[in-house]
Amino acid sequence: MVYLDNVTVVYPNGTRAVAEVTLHIERGEFAFVVGPSGSGKSTLLELIYREIRPTSGRVIVASQDVTALPSSRVPFLRRMVGVVFQDFRLLPERKVWENVGFALDVVGASRREKFRKVPVALELVGLANKSDAYPHELSAGEQQRVSIARALVNSPQVLLADEPTGNLDPEISWEIVQILADIADRGTTVIVATHDREIVDRLRRRVISISNGRIARDDRSGGGYDDA
Amino acid sequence: MTLNTLEFLLLESWTSIRRNAIISAAAITNISAVLLVAGIFVLLTVNVERWLGVQAKKTTLTVDLAETADAAKVEAALLADQRVAKTRFVPKDENLRQLFVRQGWDLKAMKYLDNPLPDCLIVETTRPEDVPDVVEMASKIKGVTAVHYAQEVALQLLRLIRGVKLTGMVLSVILALAALAVVATTIRLTIYARRREIRIMQLVGATHWFIRLPFLVEGIMYGFASGVLSAMLLLGGYAYLDEQVERTLPFMQLAFGPEVLALLAVGTVVAGMMFGLGGSLLATREYIREV
Numbered sequence A: 001m002v003y004l005d006n007v008t009v010v011y012p013n014g015t016r017a018v019a020e021v022t023l024h025i026e027r028g029e030f031a032f033v034v035g036p037s038g039s040g041k042s043t044l045l046e047l048i049y050r051e052i053r054p055t056s057g058r059v060i061v062a063s064q065d066v067t068a069l070p071s072s073r074v075p076f077l078r079r080m081v082g083v084v085f086q087d088f089r090l091l092p093e094r095k096v097w098e099n100v101g102f103a104l105d106v107v108g109a110s111r112r113e114k115f116r117k118v119p120v121a122l123e124l125v126g127l128a129n130k131s132d133a134y135p136h137e138l139s140a141g142e143q144q145r146v147s148i149a150r151a152l153v154n155s156p157q158v159l160l161a162d163e164p165t166g167n168l169d170p171e172i173s174w175e176i177v178q179i180l181a182d183i184a185d186r187g188t189t190v191i192v193a194t195h196d197r198e199i200v201d202r203l204r205r206r207v208i209s210i211s212n213g214r215i216a217r218d219d220r221s222g223g224g225y226d227d228a
Numbered sequence B: 001m002t003l004n005t006l007e008f009l010l011l012e013s014w015t016s017i018r019r020n021a022i023i024s025a026a027a028i029t030n031i032s033a034v035l036l037v038a039g040i041f042v043l044l045t046v047n048v049e050r051w052l053g054v055q056a057k058k059t060t061l062t063v064d065l066a067e068t069a070d071a072a073k074v075e076a077a078l079l080a081d082q083r084v085a086k087t088r089f090v091p092k093d094e095n096l097r098q099l100f101v102r103q104g105w106d107l108k109a110m111k112y113l114d115n116p117l118p119d120c121l122i123v124e125t126t127r128p129e130d131v132p133d134v135v136e137m138a139s140k141i142k143g144v145t146a147v148h149y150a151q152e153v154a155l156q157l158l159r160l161i162r163g164v165k166l167t168g169m170v171l172s173v174i175l176a177l178a179a180l181a182v183v184a185t186t187i188r189l190t191i192y193a194r195r196r197e198i199r200i201m202q203l204v205g206a207t208h209w210f211i212r213l214p215f216l217v218e219g220i221m222y223g224f225a226s227g228v229l230s231a232m233l234l235l236g237g238y239a240y241l242d243e244q245v246e247r248t249l250p251f252m253q254l255a256f257g258p259e260v261l262a263l264l265a266v267g268t269v270v271a272g273m274m275f276g277l278g279g280s281l282l283a284t285r286e287y288i289r290e291v
């Protein structure tokens, strides 16, 4: 589903954020990307949703060469790749269900589609009862669930999460990670960048560990944060 | 496009305008000023030009003769010129009578007056553009004291109007650029106010044009409002002027009928919308980074 072929990213200021990374993540797989701050985790995810292009190498997502994708096609890639961030990025003046529906509004969905899909997405993250609340009326964990629902509402094939538990208590973090793992078990490829040692050690899924932009370790069988 | 999409786009634009009420009002005022100035120039120059054009088309000139001149000789000299179509002799008594008639004086008073007017020849040229040359030619003929022609003033005014028109055009262009800049700045502020939303749109897969569209609609709305405002002011002003002119200058008719005025109003609104669209195209191209 996601395939990186000898990918290198050098930022204009000369920083080599990703160096010669080759990586394959299967359909429906769940993978952590771990590593110290500045090791290149966010950059790796940005490559997949085509926020940036690699300096060299190829990135293939859902059989499409993202590297060669013209700007006008990027929105259609984004509909297949949901993204979740540490800071939730919700719209404060919109209700929960409007925030989720927003992702449908802007891809030209009909009202009927919206009424059908939004409740399903909210159900999936366990927030069906909060659909009329405003973001500021929710806990941080609930807000993160709204942002996951928004990323899911278009039924993406890939879900990327960059430090999704960065602002959350350990218990809430664990709940969020379980939701993400469930999503993977339903067939969506889920990639989570994190340095939250606890959730990684507890979940026991694939761990891709990077340092200085290189893959230091790729434990496909379900590893801990820093198993050697 | 689904109904939901249309509703979404219009709502987005409207929210923007409402949130920036003061800036929106400033934008509308500015575009209106531009449209008004341009509209006034069009109305003014077209009217005056049309009137002067009629005057300038006249082919008649009047040649005053000296007391001692031989009218027949002067006439012959004039007619020898290809550009002169015909001439007519008007004795000085007839001239005086015409003056009395024109001024509405009592004709009986004529005989108490020692006629100060000269005999004249009314000369018709074949083409209006020959008039100035014929004037020059005629004034050199022996026995001719002066040559008058209606074109004289009209042509001078026409030259003046051309200058005014050029100034108007230059001014309009400058004001148009200012209007574009104002719309662009206004839209830029809205873009800034909604950058979070734009960012999310980009992340969930909205196309570039979908993201731009509400801002373009917003710009067009400003333009539309300005167009309607200035069209109303223009037509109102024109109606008032028409009335004044009819009362004080009955010989000068304003040139535009209702159809032309309707066209002008529509033109103003369309021009306003173009400014709005242009400004928002500029701003969105500049400030909504393509992904």
Ligand SMILES: Nc1ncnc2c1ncn2[C@@H]1O[C@H](COP(=O)(O)OP(=O)(O)OP(=O)(O)O)[C@@H](O)[C@H]1O
Pocket (backbone or CB within 6 Å): A011, A012, A013, A015, A016, A017, A035, A036, A037, A038, A039, A040, A041, A042, A043, A044, A195
């Ligand atoms: N836009 C940019 N321009 C230049 N350098 C950048 C840019 N973005 C990231 N970098 C650099 O690239 C390297 C990798 O950054 P990245 O954000 O991918 O790290 P990270 O693993 O996500 O770190 P963190 O855990 O702190 O989020 C860092 O050295 C960072 O300073």
Ligand SMILES: [Mg+2]
Pocket (backbone or CB within 6 Å): A041, A042, A043, A162
């Ligand atoms: Mg990061």
